[in-house]
Amino acid sequence: MKVGAQVIYDLFSLQKTRSSEKTCHEIVVALDEMTESPFFQRIKRLGSATDGRFGETLSQATVVQGLLPYITSDALADRETGKRFGFWDPSGPEEAERRIFRPFFERQQDEKILANVLNYFSAIRDKWPDAWKNTGSGNMINRTNGFNGFMRFLRPAYLNFTSEPAVISKQQFASIFERIGLTEPDFNPENFVPGTSGSTKLYRMLLEQSRLG
Numbered sequence: 001m002k003v004g005a006q007v008i009y010d011l012f013s014l015q016k017t018r019s020s021e022k023t024c025h026e027i028v029v030a031l032d033e034m035t036e037s038p039f040f041q042r043i044k045r046l047g048s049a050t051d052g053r054f055g056e057t058l059s060q061a062t063v064v065q066g067l068l069p070y071i072t073s074d075a076l077a078d079r080e081t082g083k084r085f086g087f088w089d090p091s092g093p094e095e096a097e098r099r100i101f102r103p104f105f106e107r108q109q110d111e112k113i114l115a116n117v118l119n120y121f122s123a124i125r126d127k128w129p130d131a132w133k134n135t136g137s138g139n140m141i142n143r144t145n146g147f148n149g150f151m152r153f154l155r156p157a158y159l160n161f162t163s164e165p166a167v168i169s170k171q172q173f174a175s176i177f178e179r180i181g182l183t184e185p186d187f188n189p190e191n192f193v194p195g196t197s198g199s200t201k202l203y204r205m206l207l208e209q210s211r212l213g
Contacts, residue, residue, distance in 0.1 A: 055135035149202030
């Protein structure tokens, strides 16, 4: 029987040693459960809608897969290193620039990864509040395509402020989104078609309009 990615990621909550996947799982749980989070009760756990909830627009696997490349290039190796040694050697500056959250993971500062993600998406929510609130069809900002496009833009947005491990404030991220001319009605599946091409188009528009590209 094929086991879905949702189940696999949820099983990392039972893992005793640290790993990049476990860190991502714990961050996703926090994003879903914190009342101040833009993703509060928005994330489907184990791939299906939660009883009594409405408006879950993202899967747990989507959020984990968006975060993981910013932490590691080899999740399996991280898992084995965690089991054998419990710590990771510091990354060089080039790796830290590619994997912007890697230094936090190596220093066991997962709360700083969470803070950056919260601040970044809170700035997005505040820039386009009505679109973010809308969980119905015809809106993509808070669904997989929108999430993937914005997650890809997170790296240049973060590096715009620092090349060192740091928590970027919501106000700093907001200063970038102030340059973006997209309006709330623009976030529709006709402008940004489902799939990689739609999320890539959003990413490129964000780069161009923010003048970070």
